[in-house]
């Protein structure tokens with residue numbers, strides 16, 4: 168459409184931001200408005216090399232082990248018990264407009280939000296992504312949950328990420344093999360038990376570098392279980408990317 172036609176349509180039917188309901192103006196990251204996009208609380212270095220948790224929020228409880236070449240080292244929990252993944256990164260904190268955007272994406276089924284959410288991951292974590300990544304794999308939803316929602320939010324983000332990065336999205340490489348209770352009301356130990364052995368990876372992952380993609384990392388129990396399944400199937404390297412993490 169010609170730009171004047173778009174401008175005329177915007178005047179007649181202004182597109183509204185799904186988070187704050189103001190008309191989208193300059194600097195918009197469709198369908199997010201510029202103000203919401205700018206207010207997303209991004210995670211910048213320094214963060215833990217292994218799990219990506221920002222160090223600023225943990226101080227003074229965390230002792231950082233400095234490593235060479237700008238590496239920030241490991242947080243306390245990762246030094247005590249090394250995570251199953253090789254690296255995990257999240258673009259921003261699960262707070263403010265990002266929390267609202269993810270809510271609108273999943274529960275109000277605003278699928279168009281996959282675009283700015285994936286772009287956020289690319290902007291914050293894209294440079295860290297090894298060139299050797301073979302494929303991106305979304306955390307699978309339970310069948311009943313996906314039927315009820317009509318889509319898997321992690322898959323929409325994965326597809327957008329893969330297309331932009333020129334990598335393959337392989338949702339078929341990871342399957343949920345048993346139903347699990349919702350994680351939201353569970354504590355960390357219960358979450359781990361709830362998802363134990365819930366996933367199986369395809370033999371196609373053998374020898375490959377696979378990145379698991381999710382919308383929100385809370386305790387990391389689900390992502391860790393996905394990584395365990397990928398390792399069992401012989402993946403060479405396993406990473407985790409998420410839009411948001413609970414800090």
Ligand SMILES: [Zn+2]
Pocket residue numbers: 184185186187188189199200201202203204
């Ligand atoms: Zn807004």
Ligand SMILES: [Zn+2]
Pocket residue numbers: 215216217218219220241242243244245
């Ligand atoms: Zn860590």
